[in-house]
Amino acid sequence: MNQATIGFEYAEGSEEPHIGSDPRIRAGTIIYDDVAIGDRFSTGHDALVRELTEIGDDVLVGTKTVIDGRTTIGSDVSLQTGVYVPSHTTIGDHAFVGPHAVLTNDPYPVRDDIDLAGPTIEDHASIGANATILPDVTVGAESFVAAGSVVVNDVPPETLAIGAPAEHRALPEGVPRKNDL
Numbered sequence: 001m002n003q004a005t006i007g008f009e010y011a012e013g014s015e016e017p018h019i020g021s022d023p024r025i026r027a028g029t030i031i032y033d034d035v036a037i038g039d040r041f042s043t044g045h046d047a048l049v050r051e052l053t054e055i056g057d058d059v060l061v062g063t064k065t066v067i068d069g070r071t072t073i074g075s076d077v078s079l080q081t082g083v084y085v086p087s088h089t090t091i092g093d094h095a096f097v098g099p100h101a102v103l104t105n106d107p108y109p110v111r112d113d114i115d116l117a118g119p120t121i122e123d124h125a126s127i128g129a130n131a132t133i134l135p136d137v138t139v140g141a142e143s144f145v146a147a148g149s150v151v152v153n154d155v156p157p158e159t160l161a162i163g164a165p166a167e168h169r170a171l172p173e174g175v176p177r178k179n180d181l
Helices: none
Strands: 005-008 030-032 159-163 166-170
Touching: none
Parallel strands: 005 030
Antiparallel strands: 159 166
């Protein structure tokens, strides 16, 4: 049976991960050393959490989701199946990231001497399925990114970003502003 790996030693002297109470970690998941995770953490199968990542309480990391390390994720966050979170990314509390959304941190892939800068997803923001968020972009608090959108500029709080490249619009009437995850 394919079991989870808790404490993958990526460097000599790395420290075992700290995982809070009542986790549910499914088969195939790999959690590197030097990771701190809060209570009630849950994964799907084959999730990856790399080194120097901090994760709050009540976080779901979906099947085949990759968190590439050096990342901060708040509490009450849901990362659905197949999400990619690059290093140097910050995700606030109560955020939702839909299936197969891709966050990026490298403005010029395969180049030397580039400072990686992942996106910032603020509290209560929602990212739709298959959306792409480019490096160093902030998705504001209580904003929504529509499925399939490509976000190239900061999204103000309480705004809808839709299209490729994403345009900003007012949130439709009746859309709840806060995620209740």
